[in-house]
Structures are given as C-alpha cells and as structure tokens.
Amino acid sequence: MEQLCWPNTVELSLSIEHSSEIMFFFRNGALPLIEHLNITNEEICIILPEHHHKYENKSISNIKFYKNELNEIVDSTRLKSLFLRYIFLNDLIILMNSLTMPLLEKLTLIDLYDYSKLSLT
DSSP states (O other): OOOOOOTTOOEEEEEESSGGGHHHHTBTTTSTTOOEEEEEETHHHHHSOTTOOOOOSSOOOOOOOOGGGGGGBOOOTTOOEEEEEEEEHHHHHHHHHHOOOTTOOEEEEEEEEOGGGSOOO
C-alpha cells in the first residue's frame, strides 16, 4: 500500500474493513491537521450480526503495533475528537496506549466489545 497522505484534512469519517487499518491513519504525515476522526470498524459486524445470538469462537480483530512501528505513530496532538464504533476492548487499549492526544475533548465509543467475555455457545 502506498503511503497515505491527506495533508489538509481536518475532519474525516470512514469505515474500515479490518481493525489493523486504523494504523494507516495514525502514521506520521498521514493526517497532520486532523482534529476530528470518526472510524467505524465493519469487521466486527461480521462477528456480531444483529440476527444471531451466538458469537464465533475467534476474534478477527488484529490491530498490531510492533516496536519498530511505534516510531511511525503520529503525534496526534491536534486531535480534538475521536469516535470509534465496533471495536474490541483490547484493540482500544493498544490504540490509546500508543497515541498522545493532549487536546482531546471528546472520546466517543459505540459498541465496544470485550471478546474474552462473549458467550461462545
């Protein structure tokens, strides 16, 4: 994948197919002016369809931050609001531990899941 770079983007709403794609938006230089970011993770909809009461016996959520990639994480100092929909708790923890957001005023989490607590029967 080519380097993502939207230098003048201040507000962005998007849907991603896999949770690991979140990383592309937090790399240095990808969104240097971003203040408002809204991400919906469509991947979790595959696991948790509205019409089923069972959960699959696996997590396909796969945010990965490797030591050498931590240097590429954006200094998200301009981010004022972050909206995340359909994300696993473990992925959220990894993401929050990897970002610095001193101006963050609003964090909205919709449909946050702890897959270790889901009923697998």
